[in-house]
Amino acid sequence: MPLSNNSDAVARFWRKYLIALMKSGVKESAVKWYVRHAEAYVKASAGRRIGTHSAADVEAWLGGRGRMDGMAAWHGAGQVKAFLQALAVVGRVAASTQNQALNALVFFYDQVLEQPLGELGAFARAKRPQRLPVVLSRDEVMRLLTGLHGMHATMGALLYGTGMRLMECVRLRVKDVDFGYGQIVVRDGKGQKDRVVPLPVRLVEPLRAHLEKVRGLHRDDLVLGAGAVFLPDALARKYPNAAREWGWQYVFPASRLAADPRDGTVRRHHLHETSLQKAVRAATRAAGIEKPVSCHALRHSFATHMLEGGYDIRTVQELLGHSDVKTTMIYTHVLNRGGLGVVSPLDRV
Numbered sequence: 001m002p003l004s005n006n007s008d009a010v011a012r013f014w015r016k017y018l019i020a021l022m023k024s025g026v027k028e029s030a031v032k033w034y035v036r037h038a039e040a041y042v043k044a045s046a047g048r049r050i051g052t053h054s055a056a057d058v059e060a061w062l063g064g065r066g067r068m069d070g071m072a073a074w075h076g077a078g079q080v081k082a083f084l085q086a087l088a089v090v091g092r093v094a095a096s097t098q099n100q101a102l103n104a105l106v107f108f109y110d111q112v113l114e115q116p117l118g119e120l121g122a123f124a125r126a127k128r129p130q131r132l133p134v135v136l137s138r139d140e141v142m143r144l145l146t147g148l149h150g151m152h153a154t155m156g157a158l159l160y161g162t163g164m165r166l167m168e169c170v171r172l173r174v175k176d177v178d179f180g181y182g183q184i185v186v187r188d189g190k191g192q193k194d195r196v197v198p199l200p201v202r203l204v205e206p207l208r209a210h211l212e213k214v215r216g217l218h219r220d221d222l223v224l225g226a227g228a229v230f231l232p233d234a235l236a237r238k239y240p241n242a243a244r245e246w247g248w249q250y251v252f253p254a255s256r257l258a259a260d261p262r263d264g265t266v267r268r269h270h271l272h273e274t275s276l277q278k279a280v281r282a283a284t285r286a287a288g289i290e291k292p293v294s295c296h297a298l299r300h301s302f303a304t305h306m307l308e309g310g311y312d313i314r315t316v317q318e319l320l321g322h323s324d325v326k327t328t329m330i331y332t333h334v335l336n337r338g339g340l341g342v343v344s345p346l347d348r349v
Contacts, residue, residue, distance in 0.1 A: 021107070029167070035104075133300035134291050135334050141301055144293065147283030151252055154203065154210055155276050156283075158184075159295055161200035163302035163319050165190065166295040170273050174211065175247035179204060186321065188232065195321045211251065218249050221268055226257055228267055303331045 021031050136144065141160055148156045158169050168186050176185040182199045189195060199207075221227035228243035229250060235242060242248050250270040260267050277295055284293040291297070299320070306316050317328040 026107075132334055133304075133330060134293060134297040135304045135331075136289070136291065136293065136297060136301045138305065140287070140289050140291075141298070143287035144280070144283050144289060144298075147286045148279055151210065151271065152276055152279040154206055155252060155271075156280060156295075156298065157200070157203055157206075159298040160302055161203060162197040163299050163306075164197060165299060166273055166276065170252060170270050170276070172251040173247065174214070174249050174251055177207065177211075177251060179208070189321045191321070191323060193321060195318065197319055207251075214249065214251065214253060215246065217253060217268075218246060221257065224257075226266055226268065228265065230260060230262075230267060230269070300331070300334075303328065304334050307331055307335060 017035065018031065145153065145156050145160065155169055158164060158172075159166070162169075162184060164172075164184075164186060168189055171187075172184070173187070176187060177199065178185065179199070182201070182204075183196050184199050186195050186197055218227055222244065229248055230236075231239070231243050231248065250268075252271045254269045254271050257266050257268050259265070260269070273295075280293065280295050280298075284291075303316050303320055306319070307313065313325060313328055313332065316331070317325050320328060322328050
């Protein structure tokens with residue numbers, strides 16, 4: 001990752017960049033991509049390694065090398081627009097990749113270099129394909145869920161039964177499972193929004209039994225002097241004992257303790273998302289399902305089956321956490337196809 005021979009300057013810059021990302025609420029999973037896009041842009045500006053310094057260091061560094069006068073020629077909206085256009089035209093990247101690069105560079109200039117780009121104007125955009133989601137039939141869902149075992153079976157059933165996203169399920173905390181009201185509170189979802197989803201009645205007892213096992217694991221961790229989990233934002237400072245409280249523990253914890261890469265503290269993290277992804281792929285193959293199934297397909301299936309069951313689209317929108325009903329409308333297109341929509345003329349012959 002170093003962009004300069006001065007390793008101290010590189011470390012200072014990326015430290016400032018990462019802190020700014022976290023303060024701005026950028027998701028942990030997106031941070032590495034913000035860093036990669038910022039680094040790629042800096043490397044694309046041959047000989048102009050602005051990414052190795054903070055805002056003040058960049059000005060001093062450039063000024064000391066007599067490059068301040070030429071800064072406007074490459075350090076601004078024009079260069080960024082050319083870079084984004086090259087991504088679409090030459091690199092042929094997906095629309096989501098180009099948009100992510102745009103967000104990363106806007107953040108890079110605005111928050112780190114403290115020089116907002118302003119209006120970029122028109123540039124070649126990567127085309128976003130109009131694709132329909134992969135939806136499983138009810139029979140396929142049951143065959144898939146039957147192929148999952150243990151913790152993965154509970155997680156897969158939750159994805160289909162609640163419409164949660166993969167990471168929303170993986171990061172679920174004990175305190176957010178409300179057996180009394182028969183609901184689950186999804187915290188900090190996409191767009192940093194909370195929402196409520198139904199807790200399937202069929203999962204109440206299996207989930208209670210699972211949580212008893214997790215509670216025993218938590219007690220063992222406390223005996224070992226561990227038992228703390230990562231707390232979001234400034235909660236760890238505000239409530240120093242909360243990290244060891246039962247309510248804050250993950251519903252689906254990892255099988256072993258591990259050092260947190262952020263501060264070195266030994267904690268029990270949540271189960272890694274790839275564990276469930278691999279289990280779903282294996283269950284798909286075992287069930288003989290030929291569709292390209294992922295964990296997200298269970299969310300798509302939840303939405304489609306809810307609409308099939310007669311629920312209105314606004315209710316489904318709220319359960320999925322969509323900001324715009326247009327996003328939810330894609331599932332009506334799925335319903336309008338095949339036997340659920342029109343009758344083929346071949347079947348009328």
